[in-house]
Amino acid sequence: MTDWQGSLPEAKPVTLRVARASKVIGMPVTQPECAGVLRRLGLSFSEGDGTLTVTPPSWRFDISIEEDLIEEVARVVGYQRLPSTPP
Numbered sequence: 049m050t051d052w053q054g055s056l057p058e059a060k061p062v063t064l065r066v067a068r069a070s071k072v073i074g075m076p077v078t079q080p081e082c083a084g085v086l087r088r089l090g091l092s093f094s095e096g097d098g099t100l101t102v103t104p105p106s107w108r109f110d111i112s113i114e115e116d117l118i119e120e121v122a123r124v125v126g127y128q129r130l131p132s133t134p135p
Contacts (some may be wrong), residue, residue, distance in 0.1 A: 065108040085124040
């Protein structure tokens with residue numbers, strides 16, 4: 049029997065800027081709200097001044113840019129909370 053483990057792509061850290069998340073989502077979100085979302089999703093992160101830096105786990109190939117994290121925050125916070133006004 050041969051046990052072979054292929055090399056997985058290296059997970060690069062992705063930084064979420066809370067101010068940018070608020071702008072893209074179209075409603076105010078706070079750093080504690082964003083951190084809570086990331087904790088609920090089981091993502092490890094470090095906090096800075098207005099930023100959260102996530103190192104995606106091996107099973108989350110869908111997180112590679114800031115907008116991926118913003119999408120997760122909007123989804124977990126709830127689409128029903130998004131304002132109904134056009135951008």
